[in-house]
Amino acid sequence: MALWLESDRMGFLLSTVTQEAFINQQDVVQNEKRQSYDNRPYGQTRYVIDKLLYPPSHPYNWQVIGSMEDLSNASLKDVHDFHEKWYIPNNATLVVAGDFDLKQAKEWIEKYFGEIQRGKDVTDMKPVPVTLSETKRAYHEDNFAKSPELNMVFPTVEQYNKDSYALDLMGSLISDGKKAPLYKVIVEEEKLAPSVSAYQNSGEIAGSFKIRVRAFPKKKLSDVEKAIKKAFKMFEEKKFTEKDLDRIKAKTETRFYNGISSILGKSFQLAFYDEFAGSPDFISQDLQNKLNVTSGDIWRVYNKYIKDKNFVLTSFVPKGEVELAAENSELFPIKEESITKAQKNIAKNNGFKVEKIPTKFDRSIEPKKGPDPVLKNLDIWQTKLSNGIKVNGIKNSELPLVQFSITLRGGMVLDDPKKIGAANLMTDIMMEGTKNKTPLELEEAIDELGSSISMYTTKEAIVLNGNCLASKFNETFSLAKEILLEPRWDKKEFERIKKETIEIINRQSFNPSAIASNVFNKLVYGKDNILSNSTLGTKESVKSTSVEDLKNYYAKNFSPSVTSINVVGDVSENNAISVFKELENWQAKTVDFPELKMPEAHEKATLCFVDFPNAKQSQIRIGNLGLAFNDLDYYKAVVMNYKLGGSFNGILNMILREEKGYTYGARSGFYGTEYPGKFTASSAVRSNTTLESVKIFRDEIKKYREGISDEDMEFTKHALIKSNARRFETLGALLRMLNQISRYELPTDYIKRQEKIIKSMTTEEHKALAQQYLHPDRMYYLVVGDAATQFGPLKKLGFDEVYLLDKDGNIVK
Incomplete structure (x- = not known):
């Protein structure tokens, strides 16, 4: 089936790329540009950098997605010409990976791909590195940014060049971790930004080394530039040790194995190596090239590409705060799209005629499907430690890796309502050292193993995750135990974390998508329900939270009685249990959970609008309070929704994206x-299609209550069941499954039970579920967009209630 589809895409797609189809996709890609670049903070950064770094004749001078002008001026012939030049057998690599019959696969490949005509010869592009004769400095006023951002970019080399490996490791040495000069100067000493990154970005024909600093509000980027140069000087004077380099290499090796953990990941990587490195066998050489980098290589590339060299410097500053831009920067003009009345694109045809491509057999006939893939029975082992900690595990020895999680029920719901965000601060501060290790010592101990340990907070849990080489599992879990049971409560780090958290909250207040999600939560749950909050809390709650508050949270809510451990990878049950028994001295206690009062069912169709002046897109959220995971109807409702909006082929996406071209998804x-x-039904739509999009959402949800066809029911069943074959192939996916089992006390065969629900569902049951749980006349309709042009028309749609809200969800009077 896959070979039939992909061969059709390569050899015979152009027969179907008509003027009508082209115009539709033209709208879709324009919406992708709005969503990914034009309607988000710092979305134009790459565009400005590439225009300054590469000359007009260089392929990297322009963006892959193009400009709005490019997209509007493109013709049907342009698309056909591009496909015929590049999307051809002699410019492609086909990789088949997984469980298949080799002889049969070769026969099918010959059948489906063999007749596709070879295109004109394609010559591999040669490296075209660039140099700068002078430093270029530019600034841009960003309509969506809350904080200033500086990028310093040096031209370097293409991928797989020997120097690219050294530059990659140099980026980690100079920016990654508390010992790194950029972090030490910019974050710790000068307190200019919450973080800093530096990395090598290698393309096929050229590359660059980029330093990015998104500063705190009101910080001058001239000071950031000076701090970067101060960090360079520190790097030169204090240097780094062989032990530092070995730590970076150890992390690199673990990341490499994680990158090929899925069948799809393996196939992509093999194809990529074949196309750009000359052979799929380069997969082993690529890792070795990184591990072979020496200290001498690091200093050589630093002196060759960075030290005293010209660079591109961009300053993206909030609208009206030009004074924050780095000194001597010039305005970089960016043409912005204006909000106009919606109109259909009229693509240029110029008399171009789409011809039918001949084939030796009828390709419209779908190949006979093989048997449905059967989800293999997973050998899940379970046990309980003497203090009540539940443990689940799966052994998987394909790669020398182990992943584990320690989950404590609670999270944000156990926060003091006046100190929302405390649990989130807890997981941040617990990663900053232990009783016997400073923050730097803990970081280095983890890095030396090539491992990663992280903590995060959800609304219902606190989670510690570990990822390591199998040979380092014992040592990695020992560090995780130390983090969990011996927190340091470092006051210096706590103040930094609070400041960083407040900055994240500030930035989200200018992100239309984040605003929509936060306000929608408040509408659905009501402001008095703790679930209406973000786990980050508010600026006020974070400022008021002290280390003593965190100690109290820890003392009350950290207990084996609410803890579970899940582990997957190349580790035996006996070995894992013996390691986990280190936690049996942890004494259990009762943790009290609050009773959360859920709001009464919403009985009206309510329009709420949050003004985001000049937004090029409108964020739409439509919905109401739904079901808990363990509700008997929950998974049935998930299945019922699938054809409406649970996939790319859902009704909502097919109309709003594929038919209308209003959105990217x-x-x-x-x-x-x-x-x-x-x-929740959601989308980000072109501003001037907001009214039509909201109507489509409302009308299609209403129509969906009338039932679906037998054909759509069969599609839903096939899609959901067949997708399980690849759903649990990676360690991360298996770990998530175990987390579900322990979190909701599910049977180990719950996936099989879900498949029975799918198989047994009838169109009658589907209709009954839709009528029970989909009520478009009782939903909140939230829009975040340009009120000046969009709010008025929406008010005429006949909603029971209409409100204009601020970005915190309060009614604007």
């Missing part, structure tokens, strides 16, 4: 946890 779904979640 539209989805809907039920999202439940221990507590009732939300039913």
Whole structure:
């Protein structure tokens, strides 16, 4: 089936790329540009950098997605010409990976791909590195940014060049970790930004070394530039040790294995190596090239590409704060799209005629499907430690890796309502050292193993994740135990973390998507329900939280009685259990959970609008309170929603994206946890299609209540069941499955049970579920967009209630 589809795409697609189809996709790609670049903070950064770094004749001078002018002026013939020049057999690599019959696969490849005509010869591009005769400095006023951002970019070399490996490791040495000069100067000493990154970005024909600093509000980027140069001087004077380099290499090796953990990942990587490195066998050489980098290589590339060399410097500053731009920067003009009345693109045809491509057999006939893939029975082992900690595990020895998680039920729901965000601060501060290790010592101990350990907070849990080479599992878990049971409560790091968290909250307040999600939560749950909050808390709650608050949270809520451990990878059950028994001295206690009062069912169709002046897109959220994960109807509702908006082929996406071209994507779904979640239908649409999009959402949800066809029911069943074959192939996916089992006390065969629900669902049951749980006349309709042009028309749609809200969800009077 896959070979039939992909061969058709390569050899015979152009027969179907008509003027009508082209115009539709032209709209879709323009919406992708708005969503990914034009309507988000710092979205134009890459565009400005590449225009300054590469000359007009260089392929990297322009963006892959193009400009709005490019997209509008493109013709049908342009698309056909591009496909015929590049999307051809003699410019492609086909990789088949997984469980298949080799002889049969070769026969099918010959059948489906063999007749596709070879194109004109394609000559591999030679490296075209660039140099700068002078430093270029530019600034841009960003409509969406809350904080200033500086990028310093040096031209370097292409991928797989020997120097690219040294530059890659140099980026980590200079920016990654508390010992790194850029971090030490910019974050710790000068307190200019919450973080800093530096990395080598290698393309096929050229590359660059980029330093990015997104500063705190009101910080001058001239000071950031000076701090970078101060960090360079520190790097030269204090240097780095062989032990530092070995730590970076150890992390690189672990990341490499994680990168090829899936069948799809393996196939992509093999194809990529074949196309750009000359052979799929380069997969082993690539890792070795990184491990072979010496200290001498690091200093050589630093002196060759960075030290005293010209660079591109960009300053992206909030609108009206030009004084924050780095000194001597010139305005870089960016043409912005204006909000106009919606109109259909009229693509240029110029009399171009689409010809039918001849084939030796009828390609419209779908190949006979093989048997449905059967989800293999997973050998899940389970046990419980003497203090009550539940443990689940799966052994998987394909790669020398182990992943584990330690989960404590609670998270944000156990926060003091006046100190929302405390649990989130808890997981940040616990990664900053232990009783017997400074923050730097802990970081280095993890890095020396090539491992990663992280903690995060959700609304219902606190999670510690570990990822390591199998040979380092014992040592890695020992560090995880130390983090969990011996927190340091470092006050210096705590103040830094609070400042960083407040900055994240500030930035989200200027992100239309984040605003939509936060306000929608408040509408659905009500402001008095703790679930309406972000796990980050508010600026006020974070400022008021002290280390003593965190100690109190830890003392009350950290206990084996709410803890589970899950582990997957190249480790035996006996070995894992013997390691986990280190936690049996941890004494259990009762943790009290609050009773959360859920709001009454919403009984009206309510329009809420949040003004985001001059937004090129409108963020739409539609829905109401839904079901908890353990509700008997929850998974049935998930299945019921699938054809509406649970996939790319869902009705909402097919209309709003494929038919109308209003958006890059539209989805809907039920999202439940221990507590009732939300039913949400969402999209980001072109501003001047907001009215039409909201109407489509409302009308299609209403229409969906009338039932679906037998054909759509069969499509849903096939899609959901067949996707399980690849759903659990990586360690990360297996770990998530175990987390589900322990979190919701599910049977180990719960996936099989879900498949039975899918198989047994009838169109009658589907209709009954839709009528029970989809009520478009009782939903919140939230829009975040340009009120001046969009709010007025929406008010005429006949909603029961209409409100203009601020970015915190308060009614604007």
